[in-house]
Amino acid sequence: MSRTSRRSVLTFLGILGLCIATTIAQDRAGSTPNKGQPLNTKDISLDQAHAVLAAAVKKAQELKINQDIAVVDAGGNLKAFVRMDNAWLGSIDISIKKAKTARFFDMPTGEIGKLSQPGKPLYQIEVSNGGLISFPGGVPIRGGDDTVIGAIGVSGSTVENDDACAQAGAAAAK
Amino acid sequence: MSRTSRRSVLTFLGILGLCIATTIAQDRAGSTPNKGQPLNTKDISLDQAHAVLAAAVKKAQELKINQDIAVVDAGGNLKAFVRMDNAWLGSIDISIKKAKTARFFDMPTGEIGKLSQPGKPLYQIEVSNGGLISFPGGVPIRGGDDTVIGAIGVSGSTVENDDACAQAGAAAAK
Amino acid sequence: MSRTSRRSVLTFLGILGLCIATTIAQDRAGSTPNKGQPLNTKDISLDQAHAVLAAAVKKAQELKINQDIAVVDAGGNLKAFVRMDNAWLGSIDISIKKAKTARFFDMPTGEIGKLSQPGKPLYQIEVSNGGLISFPGGVPIRGGDDTVIGAIGVSGSTVENDDACAQAGAAAAK
Amino acid sequence: MSRTSRRSVLTFLGILGLCIATTIAQDRAGSTPNKGQPLNTKDISLDQAHAVLAAAVKKAQELKINQDIAVVDAGGNLKAFVRMDNAWLGSIDISIKKAKTARFFDMPTGEIGKLSQPGKPLYQIEVSNGGLISFPGGVPIRGGDDTVIGAIGVSGSTVENDDACAQAGAAAAK
Numbered sequence: 252m253s254r255t256s257r258r259s260v261l262t263f264l265g266i267l268g269l270c271i272a273t274t275i276a277q278d279r280a281g282s283t284p285n286k287g288q289p290l291n292t293k294d295i296s297l298d299q300a301h302a303v304l305a306a307a308v309k310k311a312q313e314l315k316i317n318q319d320i321a322v323v324d325a326g327g328n329l330k331a332f333v334r335m336d337n338a339w340l341g342s343i344d345i346s347i348k349k350a351k352t353a354r355f356f357d358m359p360t361g362e363i364g365k366l367s368q369p370g371k372p373l374y375q376i377e378v379s380n381g382g383l384i385s386f387p388g389g390v391p392i393r394g395g396d397d398t399v400i401g402a403i404g405v406s407g408s409t410v411e412n413d414d415a416c417a418q419a420g421a422a423a424a425k
Numbered sequence: 426m427s428r429t430s431r432r433s434v435l436t437f438l439g440i441l442g443l444c445i446a447t448t449i450a451q452d453r454a455g456s457t458p459n460k461g462q463p464l465n466t467k468d469i470s471l472d473q474a475h476a477v478l479a480a481a482v483k484k485a486q487e488l489k490i491n492q493d494i495a496v497v498d499a500g501g502n503l504k505a506f507v508r509m510d511n512a513w514l515g516s517i518d519i520s521i522k523k524a525k526t527a528r529f530f531d532m533p534t535g536e537i538g539k540l541s542q543p544g545k546p547l548y549q550i551e552v553s554n555g556g557l558i559s560f561p562g563g564v565p566i567r568g569g570d571d572t573v574i575g576a577i578g579v580s581g582s583t584v585e586n587d588d589a590c591a592q593a594g595a596a597a598a599k
Numbered sequence: 600m601s602r603t604s605r606r607s608v609l610t611f612l613g614i615l616g617l618c619i620a621t622t623i624a625q626d627r628a629g630s631t632p633n634k635g636q637p638l639n640t641k642d643i644s645l646d647q648a649h650a651v652l653a654a655a656v657k658k659a660q661e662l663k664i665n666q667d668i669a670v671v672d673a674g675g676n677l678k679a680f681v682r683m684d685n686a687w688l689g690s691i692d693i694s695i696k697k698a699k700t701a702r703f704f705d706m707p708t709g710e711i712g713k714l715s716q717p718g719k720p721l722y723q724i725e726v727s728n729g730g731l732i733s734f735p736g737g738v739p740i741r742g743g744d745d746t747v748i749g750a751i752g753v754s755g756s757t758v759e760n761d762d763a764c765a766q767a768g769a770a771a772a773k
Numbered sequence: 774m775s776r777t778s779r780r781s782v783l784t785f786l787g788i789l790g791l792c793i794a795t796t797i798a799q800d801r802a803g804s805t806p807n808k809g810q811p812l813n814t815k816d817i818s819l820d821q822a823h824a825v826l827a828a829a830v831k832k833a834q835e836l837k838i839n840q841d842i843a844v845v846d847a848g849g850n851l852k853a854f855v856r857m858d859n860a861w862l863g864s865i866d867i868s869i870k871k872a873k874t875a876r877f878f879d880m881p882t883g884e885i886g887k888l889s890q891p892g893k894p895l896y897q898i899e900v901s902n903g904g905l906i907s908f909p910g911g912v913p914i915r916g917g918d919d920t921v922i923g924a925i926g927v928s929g930s931t932v933e934n935d936d937a938c939a940q941a942g943a944a945a946a947k
Contacts, residue, residue: 297684329691332680341529343677344554369543377549410546463641463742470638500674503865506854510819517851568637703863717891720932723899728866
């Protein structure tokens with residue numbers, strides 16, 4: 252490698268390092284590690300996941316509906332799931348996909364649906380990631396300091412009811 | 426696991442148990458088991474599936490069309506299938522997916538299609554469950570007491586004809 | 600369709616009907632419906648699934664291990680799932696596949712593994728059904744009258760530990 | 774294109790034509806079309822598929838077992854299927870894969886299994902074609918003139934019983 256090209260690489264790396272440092276400072280998760288140290292992250296515990304499920308089930312009971320309810324962790328991986336008796340079989344996959352979608356983009360699934368309509372910026376995003384669900388019922392779960400620690404997905408009724416149960420569930424983790 | 430975390434898991438399970446017991450008392454399907462007992466359910470027999478297929482084939486013959494016809498059980502699993510001579514190859518998968526979709530949500534597939542159009546509440550639901558079909562031709566099969574015991578899916582002609590054959594098939598199980 | 604071919608279809612359906620009627624009379628599950636009636640079946644309730652999960656978690660705690668635990672219903676569809684804190688991510692799918700495999704063939708998954716070794720009768724059966732797991736940790740769940748009402752799958756430790764947790768879980772449904 | 778290269782193309786096509794003619798003369802299916810004409814093929818009719826299913830069901834009843842039975846056509850596409858009451862859920866996919874495998878290679882599935890063992894010529898062939906089954910229970914169906922017109926796959930018992938039912942079914946098409 253010539254001295255010139257080496258210098259440009261170093262310059263580049265310097266700039267990149269700066270960018271990364273800035274990025275870290277802006278990190279949503281608020282965990283600024285020392286350089287070379289791993290990120291400090293937060294993840295939903297099973298105890299919290301259970302509280303989330305219980306709150307969503309309670310809401311479903313108040314609404315007199317039967318729901319499929321899934322909770323994923325900060326990595327988007329399934330943490331806990333229940334299907335209430337007589338809830339739809341087709342909602343197993345949908346509730347899990349709603350939870351994953353909400354964590355994949357850290358926003359309620361319905362927000363993605365607004366952007367994925369024909370002519371909109373994220374048209375057909377649903378075919379990615381093995382299938383996303385872009386209608387309401389998936390909600391990020393935030394810990395005490397507002398970090399996203401997982402997500403809940405609910406399916407089995409109207410999207411309004413699904414969202415109400417998901418909101419009730421997510422609120423229980425705070 | 427620490428004594429504390431073990432206690433929270435057990436506490437959680439207690440709360441969930443309470444919620445679940447309440448749910449069981451509200452069961453839609455009317456089969457309220459005693460606590461700890463399995464649900465009493467009904468499932469389509471091969472004898473019924475055969476009657477369903479025969480009725481759908483008869484309807485297709487009257488309409489002078491050739492159809493693919495699938496029947497799934499209460500668990501959404503394939504129970505019986507026939508492809509009439511010269512019926513479309515592409516309708517094998519569609520008829521099976523129609524039957525599954527109808528059982529997954531206990532409604533005719535065309536009802537889902539009304540809600541999955543752009544701008545509607547279930548837009549793009551078709552990417553879930555390994556592929557749903559949301560146009561007419563899938564119909565739940567109900568037993569004598571109106572319990573859903575399976576579903577029929579028909580494909581190979583217009584959606585009107587497909588639905589007519591599916592309706593004729595489903596009616597034969599009553 | 601010509602009159603002749605229509606007649607052969609109807610003749611066939613008559614023959615098949617006869618065969619099916621005989622089959623029903625020999626039904627293993629003991630629920631012999633009247634001709635044209637649905638099968639009377641049993642399915643795991645969420646209350647039971649909860650008891651199964653709690654017993655498997657308790658066993659895992661005694662063994663000081665962290666497990667992924669899945670319960671499927673009589674139709675092989677996911678009913679409930681928990682991943683204990685720090686349990687393997689790769690065991691999410693394995694626990695679910697173990698539960699499904701156990702219900703698909705109504706036997707512990709390890710029994711299938713004995714038959715699927717090179718040179719044995721079921722060699723490579725694992726490629727079917729979207730992926731089966733044929734080592735221990737999946738166990739059918741039987742109701743009070745010994746009917747299979749679902750299955751449990753456990754993954755996250757040695758196959759011996761996985762099987763011990765699955766057995767403990769399945770026993771809780773009786 | 775130059776005259777020379779055109780001549781070589783024609784020569785090549787001539788040789789290829791000769792090869793094809795020879796191939797056709799050796800065609801297992803025995804249908805030698807005139808040059809430029811499509812192949813005359815034979816395919817299983819639904820009437821035959823029904824006879825195959827009925828014979829396999831009858832054999833299963835004699836053996837007092839419950840089987841999943843699939844019939845595919847000459848193109849390897851599902852033609853008819855029945856799952857006897859209480860037959861294994863996991864055998865739906867296996868019976869269909871057995872039928873496809875038997876038609877894909879025009880031989881009983883167990884023959885492939887002999888060649889797919891560790892160290893043998895077709896080791897791991899099972900991962901192709903979306904999953905093959907290489908143990909007994911899949912058998913080609915031959916028409917009156919010995920042409921392969923489809924295949925049957927049976928699963929739900931021992932491989933010996935599965936094969937006996939498949940053989941009984943295939944024999945009914947002759």
